[in-house]
Amino acid sequence: MQNNKNIIKILYTVLSFWITLNSSAYVATGNPTACGLYPEEGITCAANYINGIYVPFGTQIRLPDGRTLYVEDRMHPDFGHDAIDIFVENLEKAKQWGRRDIYCEITLPKETNIGKQ
Numbered sequence: 001m002q003n004n005k006n007i008i009k010i011l012y013t014v015l016s017f018w019i020t021l022n023s024s025a026y027v028a029t030g031n032p033t034a035c036g037l038y039p040e041e042g043i044t045c046a047a048n049y050i051n052g053i054y055v056p057f058g059t060q061i062r063l064p065d066g067r068t069l070y071v072e073d074r075m076h077p078d079f080g081h082d083a084i085d086i087f088v089e090n091l092e093k094a095k096q097w098g099r100r101d102i103y104c105e106i107t108l109p110k111e112t113n114i115g116k117q
Helices: 091-097
Strands: 015-026 044-046 060-062 068-073 083-087 100-108
Touching (some): 015 091, 068 083
Antiparallel strands (some): 060 068
C-alpha cells in the first residue's frame, strides 16, 4: 500500500458482465473528476451502481461501438443506478448524444489505484 492518503488500493475478483445502461453525456466544469483526474473524451465516464454493485474507479465500460471508457467520476445519486454519464468535450456533442439505452460490457478491475476512492 502506498503512503499517499489520497490513494487507496482495493483488490477485486475479476467480474465481467453485459447489461443495458441508461446513458447520457456531460461536459467539463473545469474541475477534476471525483477520483482527482481531469476528464478526457473517449476515456472518462461517471457511474455509481451497476447491477447493484457500487463500481470502483477504474471499472471498464465497453460501449457497443467498441470504445472502452473508465469510471473516473460519480453521478448524482438520483441518476446513478444502472446508468453512465459519458464525458464529451463540448455541449453540442452532449446534446447530440442525448439520453439513450446502450448494451455495455462491464469489467471490474482486479485492483484500483486511481486517485481517491
